[in-house]
Amino acid sequence: xxxxxxxxxxxxxxxxxxxxxxxxxxxxxxxxxxxxxxxxxxxxxxxxxxxxxxxxxxxxxxxxxxxxxxxxxxxxxxxxxxxxxxxxxxxxxxxxxxxxxxxxxxxxxxxxxxxxxxxxxxxxxxxxxxxxxxxxxxxxxxxxxxxxxxxxxxxxxxxxxxxxxxxxxxxxxxxxxxxxxxxxxxxxxxxxxxxxxxxxxxxxxxxxxxxxxxxxxxxxxxxxxxxxxxxxxxxxxxxxxxxxxxxxxxxxxxxxxxxxxxxxxxxxxxxxxxxxxxxxxxxxxxxxxxxxxxxxxxxxxxxxxxxxxxxxxxxxxxxxxxxxxxxxxxxxxxxxxxxxxxxxxxxxxxxxxxxxxxx
Amino acid sequence: xxxxxxxxxxxxxxxxxxxxxxxxxxxxxxxxxxxxxxxxxxxxxxxxxxxxxxxxxxxxxxxxxxxxxxxxxxxxxxxxxxxxxxxxxxxxxxxxxxxxxxxxxxxxxxxxxxxxxxxxxxxxxxxxxxxxxxxxxxxxxxxxxxxxxxxxxxxxxxxxxxxxxxxxxxxxxxxxxxxxxxxxxxxxxxxxxxxxxxxxxxxxxxxxxxxxxxxxxxxxxxxxxxxxxxxxxxxxxxxxxxxxxx
Numbered sequence: 034x035x036x037x038x039x040x041x042x043x044x045x046x047x048x049x050x051x052x053x054x055x056x057x058x059x060x061x062x063x064x065x066x067x068x069x070x071x072x073x074x075x076x077x078x079x080x081x082x083x084x085x086x087x088x089x090x091x092x093x094x095x096x097x098x099x100x101x102x103x104x105x106x107x108x109x110x111x112x113x114x115x116x117x118x119x120x121x122x123x124x125x126x127x128x129x130x131x132x133x134x135x136x137x138x139x140x141x142x143x144x145x146x147x148x149x150x151x152x153x154x155x156x157x158x159x160x161x162x163x164x165x166x167x168x169x170x171x172x173x174x175x176x177x178x179x180x181x182x183x184x185x186x187x188x189x190x191x192x193x194x195x196x197x198x199x200x201x202x203x204x205x206x207x208x209x210x211x212x213x214x215x216x217x218x219x220x221x222x223x224x225x226x227x228x229x230x231x232x233x234x235x236x237x238x239x240x241x242x243x244x245x246x247x248x249x250x251x252x253x254x255x256x257x258x259x260x261x262x263x264x265x266x267x268x269x270x271x272x273x274x275x276x277x278x279x280x281x282x283x284x285x286x287x288x289x290x291x292x293x294x295x296x297x298x299x300x301x302x303x304x305x306x307x308x309x310x311x312x313x314x315x316x317x318x319x320x321x322x323x324x325x326x327x328x329x330x331x332x333x334x335x336x337x338x339x340x341x342x343x344x345x346x347x348x349x350x351x352x353x354x355x356x357x358x359x360x361x362x363x364x365x366x367x368x369x370x371x372x373x374x375x376x377x378x379x380x381x382x383x384x385x386x387x388x389x390x391x392x
Numbered sequence: 393x394x395x396x397x398x399x400x401x402x403x404x405x406x407x408x409x410x411x412x413x414x415x416x417x418x419x420x421x422x423x424x425x426x427x428x429x430x431x432x433x434x435x436x437x438x439x440x441x442x443x444x445x446x447x448x449x450x451x452x453x454x455x456x457x458x459x460x461x462x463x464x465x466x467x468x469x470x471x472x473x474x475x476x477x478x479x480x481x482x483x484x485x486x487x488x489x490x491x492x493x494x495x496x497x498x499x500x501x502x503x504x505x506x507x508x509x510x511x512x513x514x515x516x517x518x519x520x521x522x523x524x525x526x527x528x529x530x531x532x533x534x535x536x537x538x539x540x541x542x543x544x545x546x547x548x549x550x551x552x553x554x555x556x557x558x559x560x561x562x563x564x565x566x567x568x569x570x571x572x573x574x575x576x577x578x579x580x581x582x583x584x585x586x587x588x589x590x591x592x593x594x595x596x597x598x599x600x601x602x603x604x605x606x607x608x609x610x611x612x613x614x615x616x617x618x619x620x621x622x623x624x625x626x627x628x629x630x631x632x633x634x635x636x637x638x
Contacts, residue, residue, distance in 0.1 A: 281487075
């Protein structure tokens with residue numbers, strides 16, 4: 034038996050991660066600062082640069098009603114309020130939502146490589162959205178509703194197929210998951226290509242889903258996406274306990290008091306909802322849902338109660354940063370930027386997984 | 393504490409457990425033995441509420457098991473799981489803390505009482521020297537002990553184990569058996585364990601339940617259950633082999 038003093042002595046020797054795990058507040062505050070920095074930089078920088086002080090001034094005046102002396106031209110205010118702010122906020126919401134969905138998928142499938150992109154959830158949502166574009170509906174609200182509904186159905190359908198087919202026993206082994214995700218993703222890509230072929234006037238819109246990006250952001254679109262993503266993310270966070278239970282597998286989760294079938298269904302639905310709402314507003318943007326939860330887990334450990342909100346913060350900052358880079362490079366698709374960061378990350382994870390314990 | 397009445401369980405039409413009736417009283421220490429395929433693990437899964445019997449009833453601490461939700465079961469019965477594959481780097485204390493899931497606040501998580509229970513379980517099982525390490529890098533025996541600590545942290549009146557000594561060397565096997573005895577004697581924990589090793593079972597458990605082809609064929613003190621002709625019948629081995637160590 035180890036004495037209490039012995040436990041304390043070994044605790045002193047734990048590494049950086051274990052130390053940070055006890056200081057989630059530090060990581061959280063750092064994340065918030067990072068997000069604020071991303072927000073201000075994302076609004077200030079662009080083809081027309083606006084001084085950070087002016088950016089803060091405009092935001093303070095217009096959002097908080099502060100009595101700030103106007104030192105900027107009227108165009109700056111228009112650029113900030115009508116173009117950049119909705120765009121940066123959309124990027125934040127989408128990045129946060131994809132990160133939460135990624136963390137939930139990884140926890141449910143017990144696989145660090147699961148994310149909305151790899152699982153085909155995002156492609157399913159894109160196909161659903163593309164089909165909605167093909168259906169001639171004249172009322173704008175109806176069309177918007179249809180778009181979101183079909184994106185959600187597409188996401189849910191894709192994830193259910195991949196989930197069912199890739200499972201061997203209680204887990205989804207790496208190879209099986211990746212291959213199933215690839216096969217289903219290819220089929221969905223074919224569907225998207227077909228939708229583009231049939232689209233006529235809608236081609237541009239469907240093409241924009243494929244590329245992914247925030248140039249079409251508006252307050253109106255944000256007003257639909259933000260509540261959906263916020264609802265799904267919060268509801269997932271409230272089920273952090275179930276995700277924690279799944280760490281040891283479904284049977285152990287059941288022994289720890291988790292109603293596995295029910296929780297799995299709810300979490301898959303919520304994560305699909307977050308993905309679909311993100312895809313409907315920004316198209317296909319990969320890897321943020323993979324990178325953000327993974328980096329956070331390295332810092333604070335696998336406790337979903339910490340991983341989910343911190344991954345949301347990091348995902349939001351990452352997405353704003355990626356969008357900024359995309360804008361500064363002359364409006365290249367943001368998915369290209371996230372892929373350049375994310376793909377090597379994914380490959381590194383895969384190599385580590387092969388060298389390590391999971392297979 | 394645990395009561396099975398005429399329980400039959402079938403997998404794909406084949407009965408894995410047939411008309412099993414048994415009662416384990418509060419504070420008992422019982423080992424379930426039997427050859428491979430006798431229905432030992434099935435029995436544990438029924439007791440843990442993972443398998444619903446086709447016929448018969450199961451009671452846990454006075455309530456019908458099928459009327460309890462998973463959380464209520466987890467507060468009454470802790471199971472030491474088979475060695476799982478951990479998908480993410482997880483420290484030993486994070487694994488042990490999972491034992492508090494049925495008790496912790498659903499939103500806020502662990503409270504001070506939960507942390508105290510985790511620390512107590514770590515000390516009780518003697519895994520303090522492993523704190524801070526990634527549970528995936530431990531030896532099988534060490535991982536087994538960490539999972540046992542997790543189940544102890546669950547603080548349930550019934551502890552169920554499936555082959556708890558399978559990855560352990562002899563010294564650790566005896567340590568685990570002593571620990572189970574201690575939990576049973578000091579805390580009054582009811583212990584139900586599936587064991588392959590008949591000598592360990594006979595030495596450390598006052599009551600054995602022998603299963604064969606899905607039926608309870610003997611239930612009682614080791615000397616009675618491990619009678620020579622029964623060992624020959626059920627296990628198909630020379631009884632001297634078992635008796636020498638018992």
